[in-house]
Amino acid sequence: MKGHAFRIVAIWLVLTVIAVPLVVLVLGPHLPPGRFSVEAKDQTSANTVLTALLMPIVLLVLVFFGYSLVAFRHRGPAIEDGPPIRGHGPTQLTWVLATGAIVTALAVWGSYTLVETARGAGGGQGPSPTDLPKGHSPRLNIQVIAQQWEWTFRFPSYGGFETRQLALPVHQLVEFHVTSLDITHSFWAYRLGVKADAVPGVDNVAFVTARKTGSFTIRCAELCGLWHGHMYRTGYVMSRSDFNTWVAQQRKADAANLKDLGPYRRSYYPQPFHRAG
Amino acid sequence: MTLGKRLLGVVLGLAVGSALIAYYIVSYLMATPPVVAATGTAPSVRLTLQTVASFGHQPHTDWVSYLAKNPVGKWVHSTVLRVPAHSLVKMTIYQFDTATGLRNPFWGRPEGVVGGTITVDGKRLDELNPDLASHTFAIPDLGVTVPLKGVPDNAKNQCSVAPCTLAEAHTTITFAFRTGKRGKFRWQCFVPCAAGFILGFGGPMQTLGWMDGTLEVV
Numbered sequence: 001m002k003g004h005a006f007r008i009v010a011i012w013l014v015l016t017v018i019a020v021p022l023v024v025l026v027l028g029p030h031l032p033p034g035r036f037s038v039e040a041k042d043q044t045s046a047n048t049v050l051t052a053l054l055m056p057i058v059l060l061v062l063v064f065f066g067y068s069l070v071a072f073r074h075r076g077p078a079i080e081d082g083p084p085i086r087g088h089g090p091t092q093l094t095w096v097l098a099t100g101a102i103v104t105a106l107a108v109w110g111s112y113t114l115v116e117t118a119r120g121a122g123g124g125q126g127p128s129p130t131d132l133p134k135g136h137s138p139r140l141n142i143q144v145i146a147q148q149w150e151w152t153f154r155f156p157s158y159g160g161f162e163t164r165q166l167a168l169p170v171h172q173l174v175e176f177h178v179t180s181l182d183i184t185h186s187f188w189a190y191r192l193g194v195k196a197d198a199v200p201g202v203d204n205v206a207f208v209t210a211r212k213t214g215s216f217t218i219r220c221a222e223l224c225g226l227w228h229g230h231m232y233r234t235g236y237v238m239s240r241s242d243f244n245t246w247v248a249q250q251r252k253a254d255a256a257n258l259k260d261l262g263p264y265r266r267s268y269y270p271q272p273f274h275r276a277g
Numbered sequence: 278m279t280l281g282k283r284l285l286g287v288v289l290g291l292a293v294g295s296a297l298i299a300y301y302i303v304s305y306l307m308a309t310p311p312v313v314a315a316t317g318t319a320p321s322v323r324l325t326l327q328t329v330a331s332f333g334h335q336p337h338t339d340w341v342s343y344l345a346k347n348p349v350g351k352w353v354h355s356t357v358l359r360v361p362a363h364s365l366v367k368m369t370i371y372q373f374d375t376a377t378g379l380r381n382p383f384w385g386r387p388e389g390v391v392g393g394t395i396t397v398d399g400k401r402l403d404e405l406n407p408d409l410a411s412h413t414f415a416i417p418d419l420g421v422t423v424p425l426k427g428v429p430d431n432a433k434n435q436c437s438v439a440p441c442t443l444a445e446a447h448t449t450i451t452f453a454f455r456t457g458k459r460g461k462f463r464w465q466c467f468v469p470c471a472a473g474f475i476l477g478f479g480g481p482m483q484t485l486g487w488m489d490g491t492l493e494v495v
Contacts, residue, residue, distance in 0.1 A: 150417050152383050162383045181380050182478050226483045227463050256404050257386040
């Protein structure tokens with residue numbers, strides 16, 4: 001039996017030594033969501049670490065399974081049941097301790113990255129985030145307003161104009177304030193690594209700093225009715241000068257509408273009047 | 278169980294499964310409103326719609342709805358519209374409903390229309406007071422948004438059964454937009470106008486043929 005155990009461990013060790021570097025160096029850079037923003041990069045790094053840690057466990061299970069199929073396969077007709085399997089104290093203890101250590105280490109590492117290294121990640125952090133990103137001031141506030149079935153975006157730092165397009169300046173910390181006018185939606189900009197629920201009456205804050213210029217897709221990640229599948233837009237990350245030009249164009253286009261928009265508020269309660277509601 | 282009985286069971290199971298699938302497909306096709314084509318020929322066509330506060334007929338007598346006029350001048354209860362590609366679509370919407378108000382005032386500005394303006398009862402407008410809006414006609418993927426002014430609450434001779442006639446209280450909204458390449462685009466109302474539903478966004482606001490539709494650009 002020791003010979004089998006030795007062979008299983010040896011195969012597992014060889015495969016692990018090959019697979020883990022491959023995961024880290026080859027697969028890791030291609031894991032979602034990519035490196036389009038600081039937050040996305042952190043998420044990709046986290047996914048890489050988790051996948052690398054996962055590999056030895058997966059390989060151990062697969063090697064044991066494969067080895068058993070080959071080495072312990074019964075040949076000829078089955079004539080009786082195999083010997084009963086009974087507990088093996090040292091093996092069980094090792095398994096519990098090993099898995100406990102892995103889970104505890106992941107919990108500690110996850111908590112650390114959540115609180116320290118990835119402060120202000122792309123997830124919604126509620127109306128008053130306690131963990132702000134490093135160098136969090138100055139930041140650009142952009143309000144994301146969801147309603148069935150469209151997104152609009154309000155820029156309080158630039159007079160409060162509203163637009164159907166979303167543009168961000170590159171290398172600028174952005175503070176999204178995500179809210180809804182009707183039901184629960186979810187603002188999901190996958191490439192940016194941002195996903196925050198849009199809830200009526202709630203100001204859900206999410207941070208992002210784009211690292212490159214380019215485009216990203218915005219989707220609703222909460223089933224929200226008939227045209228939920230159509231609730232997507234393309235957003236853009238621009239250079240600072242292009243962004244300033246874009247802002248000037250949008251402010252001009254929205255100038256006539258601005259007086260009707262009302263003052264900027266961090267959330268809007270659905271207040272239909274007349275017959276609705 | 279004999280082989281014959283097993284075969285019979287398989288055949289019966291297949292038959293029942295096929296019947297259910299066929300029923301689902303037929304029901305789906307039958308539930309889709311009929312297509313209403315624009316009048317005229319490319320590159321300039323005309324579409325005429327109306328909104329009514331309560332449809333007045335089964336299956337939902339009290340639901341708010343759009344109706345479309347077909348090429349022979351008959352009002353059809355449908356929101357599935359067909360227009361040619363790369364054309365100018367001249368729209369006329371007879372608005373028979375009273376104002377509900379825009380939940381998001383942003384939609385009070387017409388967008389994506391020729392000249393950036395619409396006419397309301399003959400007057401040219403580039404924005405509508407959000408409180409006066411009854412509905413919107415919006416094709417988000419084409420960038421078209423048009424707010425529709427409601428008739429006053431105290432207007433006499435208000436329509437309550439579709440199709441409404443021009444003898445009844447209404448506002449007339451005209452505008453035009455251009456179509457591009459072929460495709461199928463959703464259009465919708467952005468006003469929470471579904472009376473009796475939570476926050477005004479259920480029922481007719483969630484149902485094809487009422488306050489939502491598709492624009493087939495062919």
